Amino acid sequence: MPDTLPVHLNREELHAVEVPDAFETSDSFDVGLVNHGTSVHVHLHLDDALSEVASLDASNHFIDGETQRAAHVSVNGSGPVTGKLKIASAYGAQTRYVDVRITEPEETESTVEVDESLSKPQPTTTTDIGSSGESGTSLLDSPELVVLVLGALALLVAVVAAVVIDQMVVLLGALVVLAGVLAALFVLRSDS
Secondary structure, three states: OOEEEEEOOOOOOOOOOOOOOEEEEEEOOOEEEEOOOOOOOEEEEHHHHHHHOEEOOOOOEEEEEEEEEEEEEOOOOOOEEEEEEEEEEEEHHHEEEEEEEEEEOOOOOOOOOOOHHOOOOOOOOOOOOOOOOOEEEOOOHHHHHHHHHHHHHHHHHHHHHHHHOOOOOHHHHHHHHHHHHHHHHHHEEEEH
16 A cells, blocks of 8 residues: 555635645655545646656546545656655645655565475376366367367258258258368368
8 A cells, every 4th residue: 555645625724735744755655635624626746856756647636525535646766856746725725845755665575485395296187188088188279179069060050051941052051061070170180
């Protein structure tokens, strides 16, 4: 979860902006806009130094009364960088600046613990059994079976169409489909 810079709006008076003097982070962060009063427009702006390494998801925000929302600041560069974040309410009725310091992220050493069980052979699962009966193969590993199933399906459709339509041309089409399936099976068998 990213760090959050709290910004309180309309808490003491209309259009009031309350922010801490400084904020420090090493990564992307959210500007938590909390509105304690009536609806207000808020404008956020990063100065030149901060905009070199960070960017706002949006600079203008409308905050409904008695609600809160987060404006995300993405940090894309590396620190250390110090700059100012400008926060203006109600089109500049009140403006505040926060000194933002983006530091270098702390380097954490990640280790992976390996125990002796990884050196032993792992059991294999035999959930898929292909047409050759070998374990570990799937239906798509056997192209002959795929061609046979698709060919039988096409032949079934052609025979049903020939019976329903009762035309000699459809019956000849069904025979052509059968010849194509047999030719495909022959080619697949001769390649393997």
